[in-house]
Amino acid sequence: xxxxxxxxxxxxxxxxxxxxxxxxxxxxxxxxxxxxxxxxxxxxxxxxxxxxxxxxxxxxxxxxxxxxxxxxxxxxxxxxxxxxxxxxxxxxxxxxxxxxxxxxxxxxxxxxxxxxxxxxxxxxxxxxxxxxxxxxxxxxxxxxxxxxxxxxxxxxxxxxxxxxxxxxxxxxxxxxxxxxxxxxxxxxxxxxxxxxxxxxxxxxxxxxxxxxxxxxxxxxxxxxxxxxxxxxxxxxxxxxxxxxxxxxxxxxxxxxxxxxxxxxxxxxxxxxxxxxxxxxxxxxxxxxxxxxxxxxx
Numbered sequence: 001x002x003x004x005x006x007x008x009x010x011x012x013x014x015x016x017x018x019x020x021x022x023x024x025x026x027x028x029x030x031x032x033x034x035x036x037x038x039x040x041x042x043x044x045x046x047x048x049x050x051x052x053x054x055x056x057x058x059x060x061x062x063x064x065x066x067x068x069x070x071x072x073x074x075x076x077x078x079x080x081x082x083x084x085x086x087x088x089x090x091x092x093x094x095x096x097x098x099x100x101x102x103x104x105x106x107x108x109x110x111x112x113x114x115x116x117x118x119x120x121x122x123x124x125x126x127x128x129x130x131x132x133x134x135x136x137x138x139x140x141x142x143x144x145x146x147x148x149x150x151x152x153x154x155x156x157x158x159x160x161x162x163x164x165x166x167x168x169x170x171x172x173x174x175x176x177x178x179x180x181x182x183x184x185x186x187x188x189x190x191x192x193x194x195x196x197x198x199x200x201x202x203x204x205x206x207x208x209x210x211x212x213x214x215x216x217x218x219x220x221x222x223x224x225x226x227x228x229x230x231x232x233x234x235x236x237x238x239x240x241x242x243x244x245x246x247x248x249x250x251x252x253x254x255x256x257x258x259x260x261x262x263x264x265x266x267x268x269x270x271x272x273x274x275x276x277x278x279x280x281x282x283x284x285x286x287x288x289x290x291x292x293x294x295x296x297x
Contacts, residue, residue: 001191001233001289002157003246004102004256006183009077009095011042015166016094019073019085028054042074043067079254081107081180081271082224082297090172093182099161102187103169104256105154106271107180108132110173115156120164130154134266153269155258157187181271181296183256188246191233191289194268195259199231201267206297227295229259229270232288240279243289247277257293270295 026038026045032052037044045057045065055064070078076085076093084107085091091110103115110132117126134151159167167184171177208221235243252273259268272295280288 001194002187002189002258003250004104004183004185004187005250006185006253006255007097007100009097009184011074013095013097015096017073018092019087021072026057037068039071042071044069044071076179076182079181080296084178084180086176086178089175089177090170091177091179092168092170094166094168096166097184099163100184100186101159101161102157102185103159103167104183104271105169105179106183108152108154108171109150109176109178110171112172113154114170116168117159117162118166119162120166125160125162128156153266155256155261155269183271190243190246191235193234195231195233199229199259199268201229203227204294224297226272226297227267227270228293229257229268230292231259232290235287235289237281237285237287240287244279247274254296272296
């Protein structure tokens with residue numbers, strides 16, 4: 001069992017991005033109508049009034065602007081999976097986050113992703129390409145007719161820790177691409193192995209299903225969902241203090257929980273937060289840690 005403790009990616013760490021903004025940058029010389037949307041800082045803002053002139057969108061307590069959403073360039077760093085950075089293929093982003101050894105890409109839309117690292121402006125010290133086709137082929141029929149199944153999460157925990165490292169992510173496909181969250185950080189080994197047999201995975205669905213009392217007709221409003229995972233893993237008692245400290249440090253911090261890195265067990269990779277954990281000191285040298293994780297939408 002592993003967890004990636006994230007390193008916040010600030011605007012200054014984003015060295016390059018070809019993501020195109022949907023709205024123009026705010027200008028002090030432009031008069032904006034009510035409901036006009038502009039790009040300012042790292043967010044989109046919506047005008048609350050007509051004849052909105054020379055009012056800075058991020059002013060505290062502003063009656064002229066309201067926060068609308070993260071802008072396209074920064075949506076992949078806002079800790080919300082549903083607000084994705086989108087682009088025509090390819091989408092390329094380069095960041096300089098300092099010392100990290102892990103990258104997690106969540107809610108991907110594309111056919112392949114390449115993650116590479118250079119030592120500053122120097123040579124490439126790491127490169128990995130992952131095919132995002134998660135289709136399961138087990139006979140000739142599925143080989144020819146099984147539709148493309150999107151592999152939506154990629155986690156890499158073997159990056160070399162360079163203080164001057166520059167990480168470049170390139171997401172490609174035959175059309176549009178998207179990434180819900182790009183997270184970098186340090187991976188910590190919580191247990192000697194992954195989740196034990198008996199772990200549970202599922203989703204929390206936020207869709208609405210309303211049934212009319214007179215007609216019995218059910219209507220559906222499809223909404224987002226979040227992943228969930230619960231189970232236990234074995235740890236050495238010498239790790240007790242370290243595990244409790246790590247989990248305490250990431251309380252209320254969106255992190256990547258890795259129940260297993262095996263390709264067949266990707267549902268055991270969840271980007272979110274733990275709702276609860278407990279450690280059962282079962283034996284003189286071994287203990288069990290039970291954890292319940294809820295993903296973000």
